[in-house]
Amino acid sequence: MEAEDHNKMNEKLLAKNMRRFFSAVVATTVVLGLLNWEYEKNIEKPIDKNDTTNISFTVKKGTPAKEIGKNLEEKGLISSSFSFYLYTKFNSLSKDLIAGRFLLNRSMSVEEVVTIMSDPSQAEFIITIQEGLRTRDIDAKLVELKLIEGGEFLEEVRNFDGWEYYDFLDKEALSVLNLPVEGYLYPDTYFLDPADFQPHDLIYTTMDNFENKTTELLPKIKNHSIHEIITMASIIENEVFGLEDRKIVSGILWKRLESGWKLDADATLLYITDDRKIDATDLNIDSQYNTRKFAGLPPGPISNPSLESIEAAMFPVATGNWFYLNTLDTGEVIYATSNEQHNANKAKYL
Numbered sequence: 001m002e003a004e005d006h007n008k009m010n011e012k013l014l015a016k017n018m019r020r021f022f023s024a025v026v027a028t029t030v031v032l033g034l035l036n037w038e039y040e041k042n043i044e045k046p047i048d049k050n051d052t053t054n055i056s057f058t059v060k061k062g063t064p065a066k067e068i069g070k071n072l073e074e075k076g077l078i079s080s081s082f083s084f085y086l087y088t089k090f091n092s093l094s095k096d097l098i099a100g101r102f103l104l105n106r107s108m109s110v111e112e113v114v115t116i117m118s119d120p121s122q123a124e125f126i127i128t129i130q131e132g133l134r135t136r137d138i139d140a141k142l143v144e145l146k147l148i149e150g151g152e153f154l155e156e157v158r159n160f161d162g163w164e165y166y167d168f169l170d171k172e173a174l175s176v177l178n179l180p181v182e183g184y185l186y187p188d189t190y191f192l193d194p195a196d197f198q199p200h201d202l203i204y205t206t207m208d209n210f211e212n213k214t215t216e217l218l219p220k221i222k223n224h225s226i227h228e229i230i231t232m233a234s235i236i237e238n239e240v241f242g243l244e245d246r247k248i249v250s251g252i253l254w255k256r257l258e259s260g261w262k263l264d265a266d267a268t269l270l271y272i273t274d275d276r277k278i279d280a281t282d283l284n285i286d287s288q289y290n291t292r293k294f295a296g297l298p299p300g301p302i303s304n305p306s307l308e309s310i311e312a313a314m315f316p317v318a319t320g321n322w323f324y325l326n327t328l329d330t331g332e333v334i335y336a337t338s339n340e341q342h343n344a345n346k347a348k349y350l
Contacts, residue, residue, distance in 0.1 A: 043109065043110045056103060057101070087111070102117055104116065129190070138202075168218060184206075186207070187305075235265050239266070246309055261295070271303070
């Protein structure tokens, strides 16, 4: 009798557990179904099928799909960043998303958004020319974007022939240089259409920007030519940071120049070396860009300077200093009034 009661209790317990199990399965199925329905709705249904107003949306290189989805949701272009992430993950589409600027609108579904953001013909590529970059650096960036083969942009700069369009260019001084418009390719962020990109277009775009940004500043130049100012600005750009230090260093460099001293600027020598470092062999290079060996300004700019460095070159601050160095840890500029003090600073900070 006890065994029979025990079996009945086990049967009841098993039945109860089975009911719980099936209830859990049903509940899970319902939840998954609702989640799937929500997911499908978020993927297929646009925010507003009637709103076709284009919104500019930019994806920076290396941005993960999860962050792209978050940015899209914040812009009001999709309803769920999580659904966007799941859609790209489950369909192995994350790797297809490209960097660029896209025109999207709220009438697009997630599927349509992903399709557009995976199509190079729909994107404007982004290139940021940082202050102090050289023309060869810009060429390398364009190669990285797969817009040109290596050297194509450099070749276009070498063959520049648009002198008549820009009054600020000194053709006589610049046309003899290997890269005639180095220094005038204004640092900024530019959006490029990969469908019809031509290297010479970027030359004129950056120089138009240079003209626009400096149109009120350059007429204020005194005692120097525009060519001299841009050349000095390009050196200052690569020597120190911050407007205050740049103006002080500008004062030092102009003072050296006017006193018949060599500029002794590492940046000019680094312009013509490949490894971006200076050794004993480099110090003996016979080039006017070697301002450790030859007096005077180099033949032309060594980088494309910022407006801040151009202003520093135009408006130097006079001090009693003749020397300066940048500390290795923080880059702080340390000044000296004599060679003895400068050597002491080098021993202390370098």
